[in-house]
Amino acid sequence: MALKGLDIFKLTPRTNCKECGNPTCMAFAMKVAQGTVQIEQCPHMSAEALAALGEATAPPMKSVKIGAGDAEYTIGGETVLFRHDKTFVSKNLIAVSVNAANADKTLPALAKIDYERISERMQVEIVNVEYTGDKGAFLEAVKKAAASGRALILEVSDASAAAEALALVKGGKAILNGASPENYKEFVEIAKAAGAVLGVAAPNLDALYDTVKAIEELDYKELVLDVGDASIKEAFANCVQIRRAALKDGDRSFGYPTLVNVKKLSGGCAHTEIALASLFTLKYASIVVLNEIGYEQALPLFGLRQNIFTDPQKPMTVEQGNYPINGATEASPCALTVDFALTYFIISGEIERSGIPTNLLIPDAGGYSVLTAWAAGKLSAGSIARFIKDQEIENKIKNRDLMIPGKVAVLKGELEESLPDWNIIVAPNEAVSLVKFLKERYS
C-alpha cells in the first residue's frame, strides 16, 4: 500500500540537513510519497527505515524485461487501471505461435508485417514456439524462431526439452512458459540457470496465486502469469482480477505481467482471434499470443494498441512535411492543417474520400488541434510562412493554391502578405464538409 508523506517523514532523521536537495525533511518526505524522488537520496536513513520503505514504496506491478538487443522489451510496470488516471506504461506485445510443423510457413508470413505508423514501427515482437511432443522437432523450431531476431516464448512443460531449448537461445532472455503447480520447483531451477523469464499457469486463479507465492519463496520474481485457456470468460476474469489485485488492492503476488494465449481461446476462428486480441489489449494483457497475423489483422490491432498506450498528457503528433494524397503531384493544390495526429487522420481521410489529388502540408504546431494551436501561437501566418520556406515547398510544388482551415480564416490577410505568390483559400470549418468543398473546386 502507498505510504503517506507523514508516514515517511516519521522515518526520516528530521534534521533538515538539506543534503538531499530539499529544504526540509518534510518536503523530502512529500516528494517521496508522490514518487517524484527516490528514498535513497537521503544519506541518513537507517537501514531498518530503508527496508521498511523499500517494500512499501516499490511499484505495485513489476517491470519485466524480455528479449535482447533490438528485440528487448519491457512489459508490466503499470500503475493505474484506467489510462485517464495517469498513463499506461508498457504497451502489450504481440506474439505469433509457431510449431515444428508450421514454422517454415508462419515465420516468413509474420515477417511481412513491418510498417511505420505515426513514428512507431509496427511488427510482431515475439515468436511463441509450441512444444508438440517431439523434442528434436521442437529444438529445430526454436532455432528457426531464434533466427527471426524476435523475442521468444518457449511454450513447453517438458523439463528436458525446456532446458535444451533455453541452452540454444542463451542470453536471449526468452520466456519459458511452462511452470505449473506440479512442476514449478524444477522449472524455477531451469529458468534461473538460463536467465529466462518464467511463465506460470494453473487451473484456476487460487492455484495460480499459491504457485506464484511458492515461486517467490524460491526467490524468483522474473515471472509472467498465463491467464489460462479454460474459457474466454475465465481468461478475461483472471486477466482483470490479476491486474486489479495488484494495482487497486496492492497485492504484489499478482503484480506481474500477464500472458493471454488467444490462439487457444479462439477455437481456430481468425475473426474471434482479432476480437479477443482487441479485448485483451484494452483489458490488461501484457502479451497476446495469436495463431496468425496478416495485414488485415495487424492494421486494426496495432492501430488500437498505439491509441490505447499513447500518453494522455502528450498528444500524438505526425512529423511535419508534405503528405501527397490521391497521387498528388507538384501541380496539385495544397491544403494545410496541424500536426495533431487525430486532426491529420481526419483531414487526410476526408481528402482521400474526395479523390482529389492534394498536397497535405503539416507544419509543427505543437501537437494541438487547430484552434488551440492558433490560440497558443503555434499556428500563425509567421509559422506557416516559415514552414513553407524551411521545407522548400515552393521548389517542390508548382501549384500556388493553399487551403487553410476555416477555423483560422482570420490568418488569410496576414498570409497573403507573407506569402504573396500564393492564393490563400479558406476551407470549411468542419472536416465533414471537405469532400464537397474539394470536389466543387477541383473536379
Next chain:
Amino acid sequence: MAFTRNPQVFSAAVSETVIGAGDKAVKLGGEHVFPFYTFDAPIDNPPAVGIDFSDKGPDRELPGIAAFFEGAETLGQVAKRASEAEGASFVSLTLRSADPNGDDEPVEESVAKAKEVADAIDVPLVIQGTGNADKDAALLPKVAEALEGKNVLLMSATEDNYKGIAVSAVLAYGQKISAESAVDINLAKQLNVVISQQGVKAGSTVQHVGVAAAGYGFEYVASAMERIRGAALSQNDDMLQVPIVTPIANEVWSVKESVVSEEDFPEWGPVEERGINMEISTAVACLASGSNAVILRHPESIRTVSKLISDLM
C-alpha cells in the same frame, strides 16, 4: 495466504432503456459493474449488437454483404433479411439520402422509407439521421410521428437540435432518443442534463458519446466511455447513467484500411477482410470501454462480436 477477491459491485447502476416492442424488445443498461465484469456480479442485459444499412441499400460491392442480402431487393426485404442476421438483436436504418450535402431527399420520402423498414421487421429499430443538425431537427420528429407505437430509437439529438427532437420524439410520440456528444464526459453530461430539463425521464434516452475507428484517436473514445461509466457507477452520477449506444459501421467502413483497393495496396489483402477486422476490433474495444450496444454493418462482424459477448456473459 489465499488469494482474496475484492469484487467491485457498485450500489449505483446504469439506467435501463428499452427499445422496440413485444417479445423482441431489447433492454439496454442496468448493470452494477464495469463492462463484462460478470465475475463481480451478474449482468442482466448483455450488450446488444445491431445491423445497419442505408436507405440506398446494403453495400453490395462487398461480396459477403452481397451474398447475405441476395434476393432482397426492396428496402422492406432488405430490412427483413437484416433482422434475421445471426447475432443481431436490432436493425438500424441510416437515412443517407436525406443528407443536405448529398441528395437532400424531402422529409416525406425519408419518412416513408423508415415506415417501410419498420413494417417489415419485428425486432427493435434504430433510425440514424444525417448528422446535420437542422435536417435532423426537421426529419426525426416526423419519423417519430410516423412510427408511433414502435418504440424506435432516433439517433441523434445534439446540443444544436435536442429541444425539438426531445419534446416531439419522446414526449409527444413516446420514442427513444440518443444524445450525441463529442468524446468528452462534460459535454455528454451537459447534454443529458439539458435534455432531462425538457421533461425527458431516465429510461427514454441513450447516449452516443462519440466514436472513432481503431487507430484513429480511439484513445479519446475509450477514455470518454471509461470516465462516463466510472462516474455513473462509483459516483452515482445519474446524469451519466444513461446506456451508451455506439454506431460504428459508418465510421469504420470509411477509413483508409477499409476502403483502399487491393490493387493499390496488394500486401494488405482483400478489402472486405480488412473492413471486417476493423469493425470487429473497434466494436469490441467500444464494448470493453462501456458501450451497451454497438451498430455494425457486416454480418460476419456481427456474428463474431455477438458470439464474443455471449462467451463473456
